[in-house]
Amino acid sequence: MAETQTTTPKKKAERRAPPPARARKNRPAAPAPGPHASLSYLRVAPRKVRIVADEVRGxxxxxxxxxxxxxxxxxxxxxxxxxxxAVANAEQGGGRVDVDALFVKTLTVDQGPKMRRFMARAMGRAFRVEKKTSHVYVELGTAARG
Structure with a gap:
């Protein structure tokens, strides 16, 4: 008759210690933004807003x-x-700002959430219509007088 061996259950694995925290790399501090303003949830498609934004930038x-x-x-x-x-924010910012010297430094247009609607079609079907929105951010810079 074969002899059966009884095995003892293994101990629960001890919890591993969390890995050491990674040291942050020395990054240069981001420059403080100039006068800026933002517009969220504009009910115009970003593709159409970018056409106008490209004309104004700079x-x-x-x-x-x-x-x-x-x-x-x-x-x-x-x-x-x-x-x-953004111009009003520049005037209220505290420091003296020459409004005539301001220019559009950055103007970004990002896509916002889409509103999904349904349009009734023939034979009881429905097509989805996406009404797109945009998020717009503008930052002004001061042109050096010379």
């Missing part, structure tokens, strides 16, 4: 507002309002 604020006033795209009016808000 311009002086006065020239940009004048151009937006006569631009027929639907995104022009909210972008003009956003620029005026």
């Amino acid at each position: 311009m002086k604020v006065g020239d940009a507002l004048a151009m937006l006033k006569y631009t027929p795209q639907s995104a022009a009016k909210p972008l003009a309002k956003l620029l005026r808000s």
Whole structure:
């Protein structure tokens, strides 16, 4: 008759210690942003807002507002309002700012959430319609007088 061996159950594995925290690399501090403003959930597709934003980027604020006033795209009016808000933020910022020397330093347009709706179609079907939104961020810079 074969002899059966009884094995003792293994001990529970001891909990491992968490790995040591990684040392942060010395990164240069990001420069403080200049006067800026943001607009969230604009109900215009980002592709259409970028067409207008590309025309305004890098311009002086006065020239940009004048151009937006006569631009027929639907995104022009909210972008003009956003620029005026950034100029007001620059004036309230504390330091002396020459409003005539301000220019559009960065202007980014990101995609916001999509509102999904359904459109009735023939024979009881429904097609999905996506109403896109945009998030817009503008930062102004000061042109050096020379």
